[in-house]
Amino acid sequence: MSVGESMQEQAEEFRQRYADVREQxxxxxxxxDEIVHxxxxxxxxxxxxxxxxxxxxxxxxxxxxxAEALDLQFNRIxxxxxxxxxxxxxxxxxxxxxxxxxxxxxxxGPIFTQICLADEINRATPKTQSALLETMQEGTVTSxxxxxxxxxxxxxxxxxNPIEQEGTYPLPEAQLDRFLFKLVVGYSTREELSTIIxxxxxxxxxxPDKVMDGSEIIKWQQLIRQVILASHVxxxxxxxxxxxxxxxxxxxxxxxxxxxxxxxxRGAQTIALAAKVRALLEGRYNVSFEDIRRxxxxxxxxxxxxxxxxxxxxxxADQILLDVLEKLPEKSxxxxxxxxxxx
Numbered sequence: 001m002s003v004g005e006s007m008q009e010q011a012e013e014f015r016q017r018y019a020d021v022r023e024q025x026x027x028x029x030x031x032x033d034e035i036v037h038x039x040x041x042x043x044x045x046x047x048x049x050x051x052x053x054x055x056x057x058x059x060x061x062x063x064x065x066x067a068e069a070l071d072l073q074f075n076r077i078x079x080x081x082x083x084x085x086x087x088x089x090x091x092x093x094x095x096x097x098x099x100x101x102x103x104x105x106x107x108x109g110p111i112f113t114q115i116c117l118a119d120e121i122n123r124a125t126p127k128t129q130s131a132l133l134e135t136m137q138e139g140t141v142t143s144x145x146x147x148x149x150x151x152x153x154x155x156x157x158x159x160x161n162p163i164e165q166e167g168t169y170p171l172p173e174a175q176l177d178r179f180l181f182k183l184v185v186g187y188s189t190r191e192e193l194s195t196i197i198x199x200x201x202x203x204x205x206x207x208p209d210k211v212m213d214g215s216e217i218i219k220w221q222q223l224i225r226q227v228i229l230a231s232h233v234x235x236x237x238x239x240x241x242x243x244x245x246x247x248x249x250x251x252x253x254x255x256x257x258x259x260x261x262x263x264x265x266r267g268a269q270t271i272a273l274a275a276k277v278r279a280l281l282e283g284r285y286n287v288s289f290e291d292i293r294r295x296x297x298x299x300x301x302x303x304x305x306x307x308x309x310x311x312x313x314x315x316x317a318d319q320i321l322l323d324v325l326e327k328l329p330e331k332s333x334x335x336x337x338x339x340x341x342x343x
Contacts (some may be wrong), residue, residue: 024208053185085131
């Protein structure tokens, strides 16, 4: 079997296994196809996901259902204003040995899991939120000079309510940047709402089957990174990212007018990886411009910072990013000139 045939076979197996997980989630979650796809994309990339939506839309249920469909450890942390970093990470406690000696021993907190549901994450103080920075970036916890490595794969799935301001704290930009996707959960349709009522008011309990374990998830994460990203397609990702930087080389008028800060390099990295997932699911082993366009919003909406003028006029990050997506050409003038010279 050639290398190409082997890769094609692996890609087909990935699509089937992805569908298996999606089917199990769909046994409980009604609709929200793009949201489910988004969280699965984050999982197969190997990163974290932030859900934003009003109460009662099934954000917590979605994460719980995904955890039940995967053979991974799962912990839920309810974030509250009085939650402390030690309540998440763990703390050193005095322990007495059988011979009567006392010594400090680190007691692991609920973050020592593989899927961590940070429920209503914006209810905790900035001090407590910062406890997640190391774990989300490095997959480690440091306490009293000792470093503990979390079992892989490791995901933080966080939810937040956008309409309730009392008793909440905005997430620090450094933490927002560590989420691969920010998914905005909307309302269900008429048909979906009817199905939800049928499933939840007739005393029928549906549980998903476990269909995938951690070693297989890591296997697919490695496959995704092997998908081909051509230089001219990668340049489109680079220019899209730079177009979010006010007064930069590729900044558009709307960027200069309404943005205070643009995306970090993590944004470009995430676009590339998420587009590779899309390509595999479409049966291709190379990334297209359309793949990039489809993952641009969830990748970037939490990485750009609006200025006062945007907030005063009610301009959202999505509006600005959609304008960038519409007006920035897929191929740059440099690429066209290079192709012409080569011809």
